[in-house]
Amino acid sequence: MPEMPEDSGVTIEALMDEQRTFAPSPSFSAQANISSPSIYEEGEDYVSFWEKQADRISWRSPWSKVLDWSNAPFAKWYVDAKLNVTESCLDRHLETKGDKVAFYFEGEPGDTRTLTYRELYHEVNKFANGLESLGVQKGDRIAIYMGMIPELPIALLASARLGATHSVVFGGFSSDSLRDRINDAEAKVLITCDEAWRNGNRIALKEYADSAVEECPSIEKVVVVARTNAEVAMADGRDIFYHDLIATMSDEKEATETDSEDPLFILYTSGTTGRPKGIQHSTGGYLVGTSFTHANVFDIKDDDIYWCTADIGWVTGHSYIVYGPLANGCTSVIYEGVPNFPDKDRFWDIIAKYKVTQFYTAPTAIRTFMKWGTEFPERHDLSSLKVIGTVGEPINPEAWIWYNETIGKGTCPIVDTWWQTETGHIMISPLPGVTTTKPGSATVPLPGIGADIVDDEGHSVPLGGGGYLVLTHPWPGMLRTIYKDPERFKETYWGRFSKPEENKWVYFAGDGAKRDTDGYFWLLGRVDDVMNVSGHRISTLEVESALVDHHAVAEAAVVGRNDAITGQAIAAFVTLKGNVEGNEMLLQELREHVATKIGKIARPASIVFTDELPKTRSGKIMRRLLRDISEQRKLGDVTTLANADVVREIAERAQNQASSQASQE
Numbered sequence: 001m002p003e004m005p006e007d008s009g010v011t012i013e014a015l016m017d018e019q020r021t022f023a024p025s026p027s028f029s030a031q032a033n034i035s036s037p038s039i040y041e042e043g044e045d046y047v048s049f050w051e052k053q054a055d056r057i058s059w060r061s062p063w064s065k066v067l068d069w070s071n072a073p074f075a076k077w078y079v080d081a082k083l084n085v086t087e088s089c090l091d092r093h094l095e096t097k098g099d100k101v102a103f104y105f106e107g108e109p110g111d112t113r114t115l116t117y118r119e120l121y122h123e124v125n126k127f128a129n130g131l132e133s134l135g136v137q138k139g140d141r142i143a144i145y146m147g148m149i150p151e152l153p154i155a156l157l158a159s160a161r162l163g164a165t166h167s168v169v170f171g172g173f174s175s176d177s178l179r180d181r182i183n184d185a186e187a188k189v190l191i192t193c194d195e196a197w198r199n200g201n202r203i204a205l206k207e208y209a210d211s212a213v214e215e216c217p218s219i220e221k222v223v224v225v226a227r228t229n230a231e232v233a234m235a236d237g238r239d240i241f242y243h244d245l246i247a248t249m250s251d252e253k254e255a256t257e258t259d260s261e262d263p264l265f266i267l268y269t270s271g272t273t274g275r276p277k278g279i280q281h282s283t284g285g286y287l288v289g290t291s292f293t294h295a296n297v298f299d300i301k302d303d304d305i306y307w308c309t310a311d312i313g314w315v316t317g318h319s320y321i322v323y324g325p326l327a328n329g330c331t332s333v334i335y336e337g338v339p340n341f342p343d344k345d346r347f348w349d350i351i352a353k354y355k356v357t358q359f360y361t362a363p364t365a366i367r368t369f370m371k372w373g374t375e376f377p378e379r380h381d382l383s384s385l386k387v388i389g390t391v392g393e394p395i396n397p398e399a400w401i402w403y404n405e406t407i408g409k410g411t412c413p414i415v416d417t418w419w420q421t422e423t424g425h426i427m428i429s430p431l432p433g434v435t436t437t438k439p440g441s442a443t444v445p446l447p448g449i450g451a452d453i454v455d456d457e458g459h460s461v462p463l464g465g466g467g468y469l470v471l472t473h474p475w476p477g478m479l480r481t482i483y484k485d486p487e488r489f490k491e492t493y494w495g496r497f498s499k500p501e502e503n504k505w506v507y508f509a510g511d512g513a514k515r516d517t518d519g520y521f522w523l524l525g526r527v528d529d530v531m532n533v534s535g536h537r538i539s540t541l542e543v544e545s546a547l548v549d550h551h552a553v554a555e556a557a558v559v560g561r562n563d564a565i566t567g568q569a570i571a572a573f574v575t576l577k578g579n580v581e582g583n584e585m586l587l588q589e590l591r592e593h594v595a596t597k598i599g600k601i602a603r604p605a606s607i608v609f610t611d612e613l614p615k616t617r618s619g620k621i622m623r624r625l626l627r628d629i630s631e632q633r634k635l636g637d638v639t640t641l642a643n644a645d646v647v648r649e650i651a652e653r654a655q656n657q658a659s660s661q662a663s664q665e
């Protein structure tokens with residue numbers, strides 16, 4: 001198990017110097033869904049707390065027990081209860097909210113669509129009937145690889161309507177990544193689109209999907225949504241257009257009954273090995289958790305217009321574009337493209353156009369907006385905003401303050417929400433009507449959630465200290481297992497600090513954190529070999545394998561270095577084979593190679609060629625040193641190295657490269 005990063009103390013000192021506090025205004029608190037701190041006391045008896053919250057959603061039949069933890073760490077929530085999540089998200093709204101808008105869709109080129117709850121219900125039913133006609137049954141896996149268009153949430157819901165399990169693969173991933181995820185899940189059907197719009201360009205998703213599916217024996221059918229109406233190859237008998245499929249389908253479809261514990265979806269995420277993990281989520285507990293947190297962290301009211309800028313390819317989109325908001329009968333905006341198309345004010349234009357009341361985005365985006373300057377938000381009326389949120393990475397106090405002043409105009413509580421693909425929903429976050437916020441802190445665990453900070457031995461660290469962030473008891477939206485790999489699930493998340501002999505189970509999140517004397521949590525980033533680039537989790541090993549896959553590469557080491565905009569940036573160190581020469585052309589080729597193998601989000605920001613990598617005498621690559629080099633810090637102890645002078649040479653090369661890159665900019 002890796003040590004805490006050595007530099008984390010420095011970061012936290014800087015953060016904990018942050019003395020500013022922001023109490024909710026009395027007028028905000030007065031109207032808030034939750035305005036009394038007594039909710040935290042209620043949450044202490046977490047089982048009865050979550051039992052009460054279960055009334056938020058529709059059940060076909062009730063549970064025999066709220067939580068079964070007897071087979072820990074495999075949890076069951078709302079044991080034996082039956083439901084179909086789409087009945088909570090759609091059917092039950094028809095009578096009271098049938099004509100209410102579920103989604104305002106804003107296409108990148110400027111086209112728009114509006115779907116009311118009734119329209120969404122009918123679309124989902126048609127597609128569910130269509131999928132069933134292709135042979136999809138309860139329990140089957142459906143892979144989804146699309147751009148951010150309305151058919152994407154429709155696809156998730158149609159899968160859920162049939163009791164199938166969806167596995168969404170982010171549209172920015174490569175064919176290879178898609179192929180591996182389809183094969184791991186043994187998906188029967190793939191849903192994709194002809195092309196996606198991104199930054200004014202057409203992304204050939206169907207083409208990528210075709211090369212993936214060539215090597216996916218489980219795929220029987222490919223459904224293609226026409227987004228740009230581009231000419232795409234359609235394989236006879238395998239491929240069918242979405243519009244052809246649903247043309248003759250009924251818009252009514254009885255939902256399939258599922259058990260509270262049936263899997264709703266799998267979502268792959270990077271871990272400490274090269275192989276992505278299929279995080280498996282349940283049905284009942286997941287919906288209770290996302291519905292409760294969405295309603296109360298964002299303080300959602302019936303006439304609000306909520307906008308989460310995440311892609312549905314990530315967990316944030318699953319929980320806070322699709323399931324949470326729809327369960328709450330909320331109106332959401334979905335935007336297809338990038339924030340700077342056609343200009344750098346697109347997000348602010350959208351907020352003003354739809355009168356968005358809650359806005360949820362990532363620190364990387366906020367730092368980018370800061371760099372672009374205030375003239376872009378100033379072009380638009382942002383006065384509709386009431387609550388603004390962030391997720392995905394730690395937000396530095398400077399960006400927090402900018403967000404507060406420039407976007408929130410000093411009147412919108414900021415909710416800095418800490419959670420993970422694995423946790424399913426928000427875990428540590430302010431409640432905007434209750435919590436006094438501090439810039440850079442995600443504040444305290446939500447009611448019904450147990451979190452602590454522990455040292456290497458698993459002992460709770462007193463207030464004011466730092467260590468590993470752990471979750472101390474089960475919660476409804478928790479991952480249930482890693483798909484097809486329960487042992488890996490047990491070991492990865494519960495192996496480090498649990499004491500099975502005492503029946504004490506502690507979830508290790510992989511993050512370092514400190515707690516100040518008020519008990520506020522300050523997240524410090526990952527303590528394992530997972531990088532967080534613009535809020536996207538990428539494992540160092542995945543990038544290393546992609547590099548080594550190139551014929552010129554003998555060995556590679558990858559680290560995440562701090563970056564002012566993206567949080568971390570990928571820094572690679574590469575040893576080339578025999579007589580291959582490391583030049584600028586090869587460097588670009590390697591970056592592209594990683595983009596093709598994994599996806600553009602994994603393309604290294606810098607690559608340094610080196611004759612050797614710094615290794616311990618036992619042959620372990622010293623990543624800590626490489627991180628020091630990348631961040632141009634004074635080098636740490638090299639005495640345990642087998643090849644100490646290598647380090648100086650690499651440091652020099654990295655330095656030269658950095659200055660040559662700087663002069664090019």
Ligand code: WTA
Nearest residue numbers: 391392393394416417418419420421523526
């Ligand atoms: C990081 C995204 C600090 C953290 C929902 C976590 C954060 C990982 C925050 C999960 C936050 C997420 N402050 N760090 N508010 N939110 N993280 O699975 O390292 O894509 O472990 O889920 O992002 O990333 P994931």
